[in-house]
Amino acid sequence: MKLEKAAAQLEALGNPTRLQLYRILVRAGDDGLAVGSVQEKLDIPSSTLSHHLKRLVDTGLVTQERQATTLICRANYPG
Numbered sequence: 001m002k003l004e005k006a007a008a009q010l011e012a013l014g015n016p017t018r019l020q021l022y023r024i025l026v027r028a029g030d031d032g033l034a035v036g037s038v039q040e041k042l043d044i045p046s047s048t049l050s051h052h053l054k055r056l057v058d059t060g061l062v063t064q065e066r067q068a069t070t071l072i073c074r075a076n077y078p079g
Contacts, residue, residue: 005059009060009061012055012059013061017044020042020051021038021056021071022061024037024038024042024061025074026075031074032065032073033072033073034070034071034073035053035072035073038053038073053073
């Protein structure tokens with residue numbers, strides 16, 4: 001793993017909301033969770049959730065997959 005990538009991932013997880021979000025997705029396992037379910041668990045506005053998810057996706061910690069009209073988020077274990 002490159003040092004820069006590891007530093008970016010650790011920096012992303014340094015935010016309490018993103019760390020909590022990542023922990024929720026790790027606990028969800030390989031099935032992941034729909035964005036709406038994550039939002040209910042965190043009780044934060046959708047725009048805030050979108051911001052934090054984007055940061056985790058950009059650093060490679062989370063993947064997203066569209067299933068019809070639902071966006072499924074998963075922890076990226078190899079990342």
